[in-house]
Amino acid sequence: MVRVFFLLLAVLFVLVAVSLQSSCGGDEEPASPEGAAGCGCDKLRRAAPGAEDPEEEKEEQRASREPAVKYTAAANEGISEMVFIPGGEFLMGTDSPGIPQDGEGPQRPVHVDSFYMDVLEVTNQQFQSFIRATGYVTEAEKFGDSFVFEGILGEAVKSQITQAVAAAPWWLPVKGANWKHPEGQDSNITDRLDHPVVHVSWADAVAFCSWANKRLPTEAEWEYACRGGLKDRLYPWGNKLNPKGQHYANLWQGEFPVHNSGEDGYVKTSPVKSFPANGFGLYDMVGNVWEWTLDWWTVHHTTDHQTNPTGPPSGQDKVKKGGSYMCHKSYCYRYRCAARSQNTPDSSASNLGFRCVSSEKR
Numbered sequence: 001m002v003r004v005f006f007l008l009l010a011v012l013f014v015l016v017a018v019s020l021q022s023s024c025g026g027d028e029e030p031a032s033p034e035g036a037a038g039c040g041c042d043k044l045r046r047a048a049p050g051a052e053d054p055e056e057e058k059e060e061q062r063a064s065r066e067p068a069v070k071y072t073a074a075a076n077e078g079i080s081e082m083v084f085i086p087g088g089e090f091l092m093g094t095d096s097p098g099i100p101q102d103g104e105g106p107q108r109p110v111h112v113d114s115f116y117m118d119v120l121e122v123t124n125q126q127f128q129s130f131i132r133a134t135g136y137v138t139e140a141e142k143f144g145d146s147f148v149f150e151g152i153l154g155e156a157v158k159s160q161i162t163q164a165v166a167a168a169p170w171w172l173p174v175k176g177a178n179w180k181h182p183e184g185q186d187s188n189i190t191d192r193l194d195h196p197v198v199h200v201s202w203a204d205a206v207a208f209c210s211w212a213n214k215r216l217p218t219e220a221e222w223e224y225a226c227r228g229g230l231k232d233r234l235y236p237w238g239n240k241l242n243p244k245g246q247h248y249a250n251l252w253q254g255e256f257p258v259h260n261s262g263e264d265g266y267v268k269t270s271p272v273k274s275f276p277a278n279g280f281g282l283y284d285m286v287g288n289v290w291e292w293t294l295d296w297w298t299v300h301h302t303t304d305h306q307t308n309p310t311g312p313p314s315g316q317d318k319v320k321k322g323g324s325y326m327c328h329k330s331y332c333y334r335y336r337c338a339a340r341s342q343n344t345p346d347s348s349a350s351n352l353g354f355r356c357v358s359s360e361k362r
C-alpha cells in the first residue's frame with residue numbers, strides 16, 4: 001500500500017512549499033553508510049514569507065543568544081527530573097565520520113563545565129502543562145501544518161495531501177498537525193502523554209525551557225552528555241548497536257522508508273524511558289526523537305582546544321542531535337553521539353523534540 005502511495009506521489013504535483021527537512025529521511029542513495037549523507041534531513045524547511053528579510057534574520061540571530069520568550073516558571077516545580085552532569089574534558093566529533101558532509105569531524109578537545117540535564121526528552125504531558133500555564137501557541141499551530149512521516153499517517157489523511165518535499169517525499173505537510181494532533185486533526189496525544197512531544201520548533205523548545213527556568217543544551221553539552229563518560233564510542237552505551245541482541249534505542253529496523261519491522265517494539269515514538277539509560281542516567285539520547293540544541297549550524301570546526309563552545313554567532317539552521325525512530329544505517333546513520341543534522345528554526349516534524357539543561361540545580 002505504501003508503494004502504491006509512492007506511485008501516486010510521483011504523479012502528483014510536487015510542491016516544495018515547505019521544505020522542512022527534519023530527521024532521517026531516507027534518501028535516493030544506496031544502502032550504505034555513505035549513502036546516509038543524502039537522507040534529506042536538511043530539506044525540511046518552511047518557505048516562510050519574508051525569509052529573505054534581513055531584519056527577520058537578525059531577529060532570529062538575536063533569539064539564538066537569549067530565550068525568545070520568557071515566562072514565569074510558576075507551577076512547573078518538579079516538572080522534569082534532572083541529573084547532574086559532572087564537567088570535564090572530552091573529544092567532540094569524530095575522525096571516522098559516518099557522514100563527512102555533516103561536519104562530524106575533525107575530532108577536537110573540548111571542555112564543558114558541569115550542568116544539569118533533563119533525564120528524559122520533554123514529554124507531551126510536560127508540554128501540555130506548559131501550554132496550560134502560559135497559553136503559548138506553537139509555530140506549527142500558527143502555520144496551520146507540520147511535517148509528518150507518511151508511514152504513520154492514515155489513508156484518509158494521506159488522500160487529502162497533494163504536496164510533498166521533493167528531496168524526501170516521505171515527508172508530508174499535514175494540515176492541522178501539531179503537538180497535540182501529531183498525525184493531523186483526527187489524532188491526539190491522549191494515549192501517549194509519556195511520549196516525547198513532537199512538532200515543536202526551535203523557538204517553541206526555547207520557550208518551554210525558558211518557562212522552566214532552563215535552556216537548550218549547546219551541541220557540546222549535548223554530545224558530552226550523550227557519551228555518558230565513555231571515550232570515543234559510537235553510541236551512548238558503546239560501539240555495538242545491539243549488545244547481546246538487545247535494543248538500546250528506538251530506531252528503524254527494516255527497509256527505509258517502506259517497511260519498519262518495529263523489532264525494537266516501536267514503529268513510531270516510544271514512551272520515554274523504554275530503553276536503558278546511559279552512564280549519566282540519561283534516556284533516549286539517541287533515537288526516539290531528534291533533539292534541538294542551542295547552536296547555529298556549521299560544518300567547519302577548529303581543532304584548537306575549546307571551553308564551553310557555543311557554535312557560530314549566527315546562521316540559518318539550528319543543530320539537532322541524536323537521530324530518531326526513523327533512523328536506519330542505510331539512510332540516516334545519525335544515531336551516533338558525533339552525528340548531527342540541521343533544520344531551520346521554524347521547522348517542526350513528527351520526529352523532532354528536545355530536552356532542557358540548566359547550569360544550576362532546578
Ligand SMILES: [Ca+2]
Pocket residue numbers: 250251252253262263264265266267268325
Ligand atoms: Ca523503532
Ligand SMILES: [Ca+2]
Pocket residue numbers: 121284285286287288289290291322323
Ligand atoms: Ca532522542
